[in-house]
Amino acid sequence: MSRGCGFDLRGLRCPLPALKAKRALGRARTGEQIVVISDDPLAGIDVPNAAREAGGEIVSVEPDGAASRFTMRKPG
Template identity: 50%
Template sequence: MEAEVYDLRGLNCPLPVLKARKKLAEAAAGTRLWVETTDPLAVIDMPNFCLTEGHRLIETISVEGGHRFHIERG
């Protein structure tokens, strides 16, 4: 399944989660999204966000300078 890449690099907490929340709220259930971030707290924030909002965190990848989160809207 294809997933859009949502580039949130350069933004710090809480903006990556807030922007990801808005983007996913506008999407249909089952939509997948790659969220890219350089915020070091995102490794804590994104999994918690997915858990509390009912989304599925499919994969987390460490990349140079940050992380990528593959999320499926619940």
């Protein structure tokens, strides 16, 4: 499994965190993990939906201060 990369998207509002997460996951290699940090109140709904639309899966969602840390993976 590849470690992947991360994106700190704090301060961006809907729909930008979801769109950037979807784009990153779409460009990821098979097995790669992408970590997205977002403080957008709608990210808890939008980022997982965007991950599924990109063919990915959510590995974990964890609190990160006032934000949430989403770990996604591109299955293979």
